[in-house]
Amino acid sequence: MGSSAPHPEPLAARGEREPSTREAGEGRRKPRASLGKWLVGAPPLLYLLVFFAAPTLIMVLASFRSPGEFGGLAPIVDETGKLDLNVDSYVRFVTEPVFARVFVKSAWYATLTTLFCLLLAYPLATLIAKSSRKYRDLLLLLVILPFWSNFLIRIYAWMIILGPNAALAKLVNGTLALFGAAPVPLLFSGFAVLVCLVYVSLPFMVLPLYANLEKHDQALLDAAQDLGANAWQRFWRVTFPLSLPGVYAGAALVFIPALGIFAIPDILGGPEDTLIGNLIKQQFLETRDWPFGSVLSIVLTVAALMLAGIAAWVGRRGAGRRA
Amino acid sequence: MALLDIQGVTRRFGDFTAVDNVSLAVEAGEFFTLLGPSGCGKTTLLRMIAGFDLPDAGRILLNGEDLADSPPELRPVRTVFQSYALFPHMSVEGNVAFPLQMARVPSGERKARIEAALEDVRLQGFNRRYPHELSGGQKQRVAIARALVTHPTMLLLDEPLAALDAKLREDLSIELINLQKEVGIAFVYVTHDQTEALALSHRIAVMNRGRIEQLDEPSKIYGFPRTRFVADFIGHCNLFSGPIREANGSLALVDVDGLGPVRVATATSAAGGARGTIALRPEKIRIAAEAPSGTPDNHFHGAVRDLLYMGDVTVYRVAIEGGTIVEALLANSQSGRAKFFEVGDAVDVSWPVGAGHFIVE
Numbered sequence: 001m002g003s004s005a006p007h008p009e010p011l012a013a014r015g016e017r018e019p020s021t022r023e024a025g026e027g028r029r030k031p032r033a034s035l036g037k038w039l040v041g042a043p044p045l046l047y048l049l050v051f052f053a054a055p056t057l058i059m060v061l062a063s064f065r066s067p068g069e070f071g072g073l074a075p076i077v078d079e080t081g082k083l084d085l086n087v088d089s090y091v092r093f094v095t096e097p098v099f100a101r102v103f104v105k106s107a108w109y110a111t112l113t114t115l116f117c118l119l120l121a122y123p124l125a126t127l128i129a130k131s132s133r134k135y136r137d138l139l140l141l142l143v144i145l146p147f148w149s150n151f152l153i154r155i156y157a158w159m160i161i162l163g164p165n166a167a168l169a170k171l172v173n174g175t176l177a178l179f180g181a182a183p184v185p186l187l188f189s190g191f192a193v194l195v196c197l198v199y200v201s202l203p204f205m206v207l208p209l210y211a212n213l214e215k216h217d218q219a220l221l222d223a224a225q226d227l228g229a230n231a232w233q234r235f236w237r238v239t240f241p242l243s244l245p246g247v248y249a250g251a252a253l254v255f256i257p258a259l260g261i262f263a264i265p266d267i268l269g270g271p272e273d274t275l276i277g278n279l280i281k282q283q284f285l286e287t288r289d290w291p292f293g294s295v296l297s298i299v300l301t302v303a304a305l306m307l308a309g310i311a312a313w314v315g316r317r318g319a320g321r322r323a
Numbered sequence: 324m325a326l327l328d329i330q331g332v333t334r335r336f337g338d339f340t341a342v343d344n345v346s347l348a349v350e351a352g353e354f355f356t357l358l359g360p361s362g363c364g365k366t367t368l369l370r371m372i373a374g375f376d377l378p379d380a381g382r383i384l385l386n387g388e389d390l391a392d393s394p395p396e397l398r399p400v401r402t403v404f405q406s407y408a409l410f411p412h413m414s415v416e417g418n419v420a421f422p423l424q425m426a427r428v429p430s431g432e433r434k435a436r437i438e439a440a441l442e443d444v445r446l447q448g449f450n451r452r453y454p455h456e457l458s459g460g461q462k463q464r465v466a467i468a469r470a471l472v473t474h475p476t477m478l479l480l481d482e483p484l485a486a487l488d489a490k491l492r493e494d495l496s497i498e499l500i501n502l503q504k505e506v507g508i509a510f511v512y513v514t515h516d517q518t519e520a521l522a523l524s525h526r527i528a529v530m531n532r533g534r535i536e537q538l539d540e541p542s543k544i545y546g547f548p549r550t551r552f553v554a555d556f557i558g559h560c561n562l563f564s565g566p567i568r569e570a571n572g573s574l575a576l577v578d579v580d581g582l583g584p585v586r587v588a589t590a591t592s593a594a595g596g597a598r599g600t601i602a603l604r605p606e607k608i609r610i611a612a613e614a615p616s617g618t619p620d621n622h623f624h625g626a627v628r629d630l631l632y633m634g635d636v637t638v639y640r641v642a643i644e645g646g647t648i649v650e651a652l653l654a655n656s657q658s659g660r661a662k663f664f665e666v667g668d669a670v671d672v673s674w675p676v677g678a679g680h681f682i683v684e
């Protein structure tokens with residue numbers, strides 16, 4: 001994370017190196033270094049340009065066009081020879097509150113997912129970071145092990161686990177019956193969506209948290225204890241603030257994909273669990289209203305970018321205080 | 324009653340004994356130093372006082388109370404760590420405020436306490452700085468201010484100056500002495516630097532392989548080392564060993580291997596036949612072109628083998644005819660020649676019988 005990044009300014013300010021010689025040295029190296037940078041950086045840059053920037057531009061353009069009569073897009077130049085660009089789809093998004101509601105719901109699910117992931121991942125990452133080197137790699141392997149099986153298969157597996165005839169549902173409903181409560185369906189519910197979202201997102205929270213916690217200096221905790229801090233105070237005043245860059249990174253990695261997810265609510269959700277990802281998929285594949293689908297996509301992308309920007313800004317502000 | 328009483332403390336790691344049956348007492352207001360080579364168990368002993376480690380045997384009493392059951396956060400001692408261990412996400416003020424917050428000192432009182440502690444270490448005005456904006460010496464001062472701000476009964480310092488350069492170390496040493504006098508808190512100071520130990524301490528415990536070899540005032544440690552190890556570890560020392568030929572109450576005659584018979588004053592009544600070591604500081608040795616006459620001093624002939632010119636003094640290493648090398652220190656004269664002898668010069672080294680310190684083995 002940012003905490004390990006070099007900070008040339010304070011070093012120079014402290015006069016530990018001579019600024020003039022440093023700058024001169026860097027100046028000499030510059031032309032060759034930048035050529036190398038371009039050689040190494042150009043292919044991935046090109047890749048991003050072709051497969052990310054270009055489609056995004058196409059989508060932005062599509063969002064201003066009219067839907068075609070039988071789906072897709074209407075010709076960009078209409079019969080009268082006029083350029084057919086309009087903001088109708090944006091107006092529709094703003095004026096029909098149902099879409100904003102789905103957005104809010106998606107954000108709510110993504111927020112809950114992030115919180116639960118954080119609650120589960122923090123102790124797990126701490127455990128891995130504190131375990132001996134011998135077990136550490138094994139534990140990390142176990143964390144990423146689920147990636148070895150197909151994403152959809154893992155979602156379908158939850159269908160079986162949460163199904164009405166599975167042990168879990170029987171246990172829950174049996175317990176509820178003891179208290180005279182009506183049985184609840186586990187599958188096809190917000191609960192199922194959330195459980196699965198947390199399940200698939202967990203490694204993305206564990207890994208950055210682990211990477212951060214693993215670097216923590218035991219001497220700081222010793223010092224805190226020596227200065228009178230009990231276990232909770234040591235965590236809350238030292239470990240947690242120092243782990244914030246990891247928390248932000250993990251939160252971004254969990255929240256943003258969770259915001260746009262469609263497969264999980266499709267398979268495990270009930271009728272009310274339509275999220276923004278499902279809506280976008282519907283617009284493109286079922287309703288075939290591409291301009292409106294593009295608008296939804298763009299709104300989602302902008303929201304995600306804004307959140308990532310905020311996370312990066314907060315993270316940098318925190319890291320700036322660290323050496 | 325001593326402030327800190329360590330009774331027969333032992334700590335083992337596997338079958339290795341890091342601290343071996345150590346007993347010592349530190350008085351209130353004392354500057355006490357644990358001195359010893361790397362790996363002799365100084366840090367282990369300090370960690371047991373702080374509570375980060377527990378003895379396998381023995382007791383540690385503070386103000387007469389056994390500390391065995393109190394965790395580090397409840398012990399009224401504070402540690403200054405070698406790595407400073409400042410909280411990087413807190414400013415200087417935040418760091419110094421931390422122990423006050425832990426002790427639930429009311430916030431109205433905190434500000435004044437912080438200012439006083441920063442003044443003690445001469446860091447006024449650094450409140451808003453973050454640790455990465457401080458030099459090594461400044462970080463060390465913050466660490467000390469943070470440890471002192473709650474007025475603990477005792478401060479434990481683990482090689483606090485080791486990471487600093489020589490000049491700064493000297494400055495900070497003087498400040499430490501003054502600070503310790505000012506606050507009147509007992510310091511237990513760990514170092515492997517004998518100069519530092521001699522300069523700072525009221526008393527020194529010289530440790531070797533987990534044991535205390537000698538516990539004394541600095542001048543006694545330097546002048547009257549009790550063991551060969553202490554003599555060798557503290558400053559430069561010529562060590563002459565050999566069987567004792569004869570001894571009568573106050574004087575012993577030792578047949579030093581590779582040198583010859585040497586007379587030395589002794590307080591202990593050593594039996595003839597046993598082996599003894601004479602510890603002789605280089606500055607106690609006279610070096611002259613000609614042998615002195617009419618004195619009972621020990622003297623030997625030799626030639627200057629090499630010399631080390633150090634500005635104020637010159638160290639001469641003289642090869643005696645028997646083969647032994649004797650190290651002698653001579654202050655350089657202000658006027659005339661800078662050095663008295665050159666390499667290869669034939670010289671006579673001598674010292675009074677009272678100059679050497681006799682250690683019976």
Ligand SMILES: Nc1ncnc2c1ncn2[C@@H]1O[C@H](COP(=O)(O)OP(=O)(O)OP(=O)(O)O)[C@@H](O)[C@H]1O
Nearest residue numbers: 336340341359360361362363364365366367368515
């Ligand atoms: N947790 C541990 N497990 C095993 N051995 C240890 C442990 N801690 C210390 N030791 C051993 O105990 C001995 C004493 O260590 P200690 O850190 O007390 O030395 P020290 O006198 O402080 O040395 P230095 O001047 O290098 O800091 C060393 O040989 C060390 O290897």
Ligand SMILES: [Mg+2]
Nearest residue numbers: 365366367481
């Ligand atoms: Mg040590």
